[in-house]
Amino acid sequence: MLPELYNYWVVILLMMTGFYIVIVQGNLIKKLIGLNLFQTSVFIFYISLGKVSGGSAPIFAEGVSSYSNPLPHVLILTAIVVGIATTALALALVIRIRNAYGTVEEEELQQRDLEC
Amino acid sequence: MLLLLAITALAIAWLRDLFAAVMLAGIYGLLSASFFVSVDAVDVAFTEAAVGAGIFPLLMLAALALVGRNEQTAYRRPLISLLLVSITGAALVLGTLDMPAFGSADAPPHNHVAVRYIEESPKEIGIPNMVTSVLADYRSFDTLGEVVVVFTAAMGVLGLLFTGRAASPGSATERANMYDHRVLRVVSKMLIPLILLFALYVQFHGEYGPGGGFQAGVIFAAGIILYAMLFGFGNAQRVVRPALLQILAACGVLIYGSVGVVCLLSGGNFLDYSQLLPDPLVGRHVGILVIELGVGITVASAMILIFYAFASATVNSEEVA
Amino acid sequence: MIALLLEGVSVLCLGTGIFLLVSGGVGLLRFPEVFSRMHAAGVTETLAASLILLGLMLLAGWGIVMFKLLLILLFILITSPTASHALAKSAVHGGLGVDPDRNETS
Numbered sequence A: 001m002l003p004e005l006y007n008y009w010v011v012i013l014l015m016m017t018g019f020y021i022v023i024v025q026g027n028l029i030k031k032l033i034g035l036n037l038f039q040t041s042v043f044i045f046y047i048s049l050g051k052v053s054g055g056s057a058p059i060f061a062e063g064v065s066s067y068s069n070p071l072p073h074v075l076i077l078t079a080i081v082v083g084i085a086t087t088a089l090a091l092a093l094v095i096r097i098r099n100a101y102g103t104v105e106e107e108e109l110q111q112r113d114l115e116c
Numbered sequence B: 001m002l003l004l005l006a007i008t009a010l011a012i013a014w015l016r017d018l019f020a021a022v023m024l025a026g027i028y029g030l031l032s033a034s035f036f037v038s039v040d041a042v043d044v045a046f047t048e049a050a051v052g053a054g055i056f057p058l059l060m061l062a063a064l065a066l067v068g069r070n071e072q073t074a075y076r077r078p079l080i081s082l083l084l085v086s087i088t089g090a091a092l093v094l095g096t097l098d099m100p101a102f103g104s105a106d107a108p109p110h111n112h113v114a115v116r117y118i119e120e121s122p123k124e125i126g127i128p129n130m131v132t133s134v135l136a137d138y139r140s141f142d143t144l145g146e147v148v149v150v151f152t153a154a155m156g157v158l159g160l161l162f163t164g165r166a167a168s169p170g171s172a173t174e175r176a177n178m179y180d181h182r183v184l185r186v187v188s189k190m191l192i193p194l195i196l197l198f199a200l201y202v203q204f205h206g207e208y209g210p211g212g213g214f215q216a217g218v219i220f221a222a223g224i225i226l227y228a229m230l231f232g233f234g235n236a237q238r239v240v241r242p243a244l245l246q247i248l249a250a251c252g253v254l255i256y257g258s259v260g261v262v263c264l265l266s267g268g269n270f271l272d273y274s275q276l277l278p279d280p281l282v283g284r285h286v287g288i289l290v291i292e293l294g295v296g297i298t299v300a301s302a303m304i305l306i307f308y309a310f311a312s313a314t315v316n317s318e319e320v321a
Numbered sequence C: 001m002i003a004l005l006l007e008g009v010s011v012l013c014l015g016t017g018i019f020l021l022v023s024g025g026v027g028l029l030r031f032p033e034v035f036s037r038m039h040a041a042g043v044t045e046t047l048a049a050s051l052i053l054l055g056l057m058l059l060a061g062w063g064i065v066m067f068k069l070l071l072i073l074l075f076i077l078i079t080s081p082t083a084s085h086a087l088a089k090s091a092v093h094g095g096l097g098v099d100p101d102r103n104e105t106s
Helices: A002-024 A028-050 A070-101 A106-115 B002-014 B018-038 B042-067 B078-096 B113-124 B130-138 B140-161 B169-178 B182-204 B213-231 B233-239 B242-265 B280-320 C002-030 C034-060 C064-093
Strands: none
Touching (some): A002 A028, A002 B002, A028 B002, A028 B018, A028 B042, A070 B213, A070 B280, B042 B280, B182 B213, B213 B233, B233 B280
16 A cells, blocks of 8 residues: 555645645745645656556667556656746746835735735 | 655745755755656656756746845744645545556556557657657647747746846956856866757757757756856857847747648648658658757747846846845 | 676775765764865765766676766766865855854854
């Protein structure tokens, strides 16, 4: 039981850590780091699903009959690059928020909004 | 390995210092890359090592330089949040109880379309790396979408941050001279050409070994970014002009899309490379090569552009302050 | 005979490398301030990585794998001291000068 599902549980732990950071922390940069943790945990989940024990990396070779599943690899490969691009976009937004409000703490931001 | 990952994640949640958290996030990226190697996902590991341990911390640090590294506010309602998170986690753990065991060969994901990819792609497409053939041929439409997303995100960052004003080279070189990185410069002068060469190898060897446009683009961008960091932002902009990069980023998407259109014109479906040349196998090979090139160009120039945007924002804010 | 000898030497290399890594880790945790910690980590890391790669090269025998390992070895020999240098330099810049009275710095 334990070794079979251990991977998934660690993934859930990582995911929940990221989730907790996103909820609890007020700092927008820290929230982004949490979001990134969350994202990576999903990557790990997909790649874990693709593993076949005894299989080798999905590159065709003579004399190898069992490969890991290439499909999750493809999906995650592109997702990583797209993920960093969107993270960069979010960071750019944070910097603009900082320029406009002078802070990146969520509560202060809300106060400024109410004052206006 | 996974335990290390979990510890790093908890440490990130624990730390109040944003700088240390970013550094730990880099370590986390490297650890997850080595995890990907251990479960046979070499292509993914490649990408994650370059992105998670290289570019992501770098962008975060650039943003920190603009925003400030201290977080002041107290946690908001930590207990309720912890409760919420634990409940969600417990629900998810309950969900995993029905999952197939890790690594079992008869799990549902391995019995649908993957079987066909594994058994047919070496014959149908003629290249050994199945990840590349799925990425660039079977699911090429999907990949086109991803490339467009990367392109759009880079344009969004530019729209938000790029002031259009190039950093004056004088200030940038002064900044670089302030920390006299002589050793670093000599070593990086040796290494940067190798990094770029390696990126090209990864780009064009992607059909046979792990690699492809996405990885190559990211590695290439990392090489240029290294140059920009050590030799001054202004110098780097003189070597690789932002305007040129903007054109290149668009060109990459264009190359990808036009391959699809050429396929249409020669009587096939969109992105059906077998129509490109008389021999369908060679046609597919050429098609994959060309679109990987498009992907590589777009990803590399998008990443460098994003870095330029952050760096120019940093330099400008320092000049104002 | 030669094969056995090669295997023995490579086991020796790997073992020494692992021991050095562990001792470097212990030093990293036990030493009092930044520079001695960095010394423990940086110096042992370079030697340990080289030894481990050397052991692997002996195991791999002639061929493309050995060549790749050699490249990695060269890369590590160049980059690892550079990284230590950059770290030390930025530590000095950050105001962590060498001060015997100072104990805990990080």
